[in-house]
Amino acid sequence: MSEHDFDVLIVGSGAAGLTAALNLADKVKVCVLAKGGLSEGSTAWAQGGIAAVLEAGDTFDAHIKDTMIAGAGLNDLRTVELVVEEAPRAIARLAALGVPFTADDHGSGGALHLTREGGHSHRRIVHVDDATGWAVQQALEKAAVAHPNITLMPDRAALDLVTGRHGERYSGEGHVWGAYALNRQTAHVELFTARATILATGGAGRAYLYSTAPRGATGDGIAMAWRAGCRISNMEFMQFHPTCLWNLEVKNFLITEAVRGEGGQLINPKTGKRFMPYYDERLELAPRDVVARAIDAEIKRFGLDYVHLDISHMPADFVKGHFPNIHEKLLGLGIDMTTQPIPVVPAQHYTCGGILVDLAGRTDLPGLYAAGECTQSGLHGANRLASNSLLECLVFGEAAAVDILARWDDLAAPPPIRAWDESRVSEADEDVVVQHNWREIRRFMWDYVGIVRTTKRLERAKHRVDMLRGEVADYYGNYRVTADLIELRNLVEVADLIVRSALHRHESRGLHYTLDHPETLPQAVDTILVP
Incomplete structure (x- = not known):
């Protein structure tokens, strides 16, 4: 087994992971693991932008208030x-x-163009046309590649954290000393040790059938942290983006919220009528959970496959100028958004819950930090405000790095760690088991743990998770690990965490809407699961 020793190990190569790496690398040696290619995480897919108070008349207080309102009071004010x-x-x-x-274009002195998105009281979204995430990812990657103290390792699927019990003698302290990861090119497990480890692994969107998340968003960091002994919080709050392109050939193409921010209207294709006036006085600029439930209700009530998002009433040059990438992509599919409506459906979009962290990104386990979508930092509460997510990655990636450097002298070098034992497993003979169980999880999570929930449906989902857990554990124990098996094992874990959290919450708040408990309780309380 290959062994690699670094000062700090970062699992995940998106905005949170690379921000942490760049803030650490002047002082210590850093390794960044990516499950696939470096640019394959969620950051590169983010179309919208980053929220910041930059407009005259806007204030920090207004941005804070908008965030708290969207989060339905469950946010941590600090x-x-x-x-x-x-x-x-x-x-x-x-x-x-x-x-x-x-x-x-109209500003002076190099001012940035600010757009507006649902839930925001001001224009405060800075963007790079409609491909902000890609531009951010490329800039961070370029800086990381150029830094001599940063080692970037793609095609490494992290399996589990190395804790005290993986040492020569069992130690119950739960200290994290790095991670085991599958080298997808050699098909062997490698050991990565470090004084400090940062999980920046993104969300768990691929637990759902329809998701805007990339293929690798299988909740790996959340599952790894849970198995190692971290508390997990608020996993019931899954954000569904209201407007994912409905197309049988193209999966997961997001139509950014900014299309609605710049005048796009939601139309029922059967009646030809704009329907948001029936649901909310904020119309298409209501928070995402409200818009997603409205579309879901319209689809169910009228037996539709999709609804229409229409911005064709705006000047063609305006539409092409604001949304060049979306316009070009849709043209390739035979849709001209300057003259035609866009067919859209809601899709899972963001995981608001995750590993419980403090203001420095510290988890419950010594030596382990986390940042970005895999965490529950207290920023999003019961519903993420648009364009606060890339921002969270940047702020917490830096905060974790700053805290690690401040405590460096107290962080001990790793003890001797046991090698990964592959001696008692055989090659898998039936990959169909992995593929079938993956599909089954995504289907029942979509049907039973989706935008609108009931206790009965959640109990059905729990029953299926419990059955699958046994099957996956048996398979994992007997066969050599593959990237697909690692992801399936993590998906079963996060599906269980989502369902248990949803069953625990006897109210409707933010993104968690249940027909059995439609009212919101007077006090907002986090759901915290303890291993």
Whole structure:
């Protein structure tokens, strides 16, 4: 088994992981693991932008208030204040790295163009046309590649964290000393040890049939942290993006919220009528959970496959200028958004819950930090406000790095760690088991644990998770690990965490809407699962 020793190990190569790496690398040696290619995480897919108070008349207080309202009172005020107040500095750092933020044609003095998204009281979204995440990812990657103290390792699927019990003698302290990861090219497990480990592995969107998340969003970090002994919080709050392109050939193509922010209207294709006036006075700019439930209700009530998102009433040059990438992509599919409506459906989009962390990104386990979508930092509460997610990655990636460096002298070198034992397993003879169980999880999670829930459906989902858990554990124990098996094992774990959290919450709040408990309780309380 190959062994690699670094000062800090970071699992995940998106905005959170690379921000942490760049903030650490002047002082210590850092290794960044990517499950696939470096750019294959969620960051590169983010179309919208990054929220920051930059407009005259806007205030930190207004951004904080918008975030708290969207989060249905479940946010941690200290976290929200920290992230909102750090936002302008984070934007400035990205600009210094070369992110080409779209400028305001009408402004002066190099002002940035600010767009508006649902739930925001002001224009405060900085963006790079409609491909912000890709531009951010490329700038961070370029800086990381150029830094001599950063080692980037793609095609490494993390299996489990190395804790005290993996040492020569069992130690119950739960200290994390790195991770085991499958080298997908050699098909062997490698050991990565470090004084500190940061999980920046993204969300768990692929637990659902329809998701805008990339193929690798299988909740790996959340599952690994749970198995190692971390508390997990608020997993019932799964954000569904209201407008994913409905197309049988193209999966997961998101139509950014900014299309609605710039005047796009939702139309029932059967009646030809705009339907948001029947659901909310904020119309298409209501928070995402409200819009997603409205579309879901319209689809169920009228037996539709999709609804229409229409911005064709705006000037064609305006539409093409604001949404060049979406316009080009749709043209290739035979849809001209300047003259035709876009067929859309809701799809799982963001995991608001995750590994419980403090303001420095510290988890329950010594030596283990986490940042970004795999965490529950207190920023999002019961529903993420649009464009706060890339911002969270930037702020918490840096916060974790700063805390690690501040505590460096107290972080001990790893003890001797046991090698991964592959001596008692055989090659898998039936990959169909993995593929079938993967499909089954995504289907029942969509049907039973989706936008609108009932206790009966959640109990059915729990019954299926329990059955699958036994099957997957048996398979995992007997066969050599593959990337697909690692992901399936993690998907079963996060599906269980989502269902258990949803059953635990006897109210409707934010993204968790249940027909059995439609009212919102007077006090907002986090759901916390303890291993």
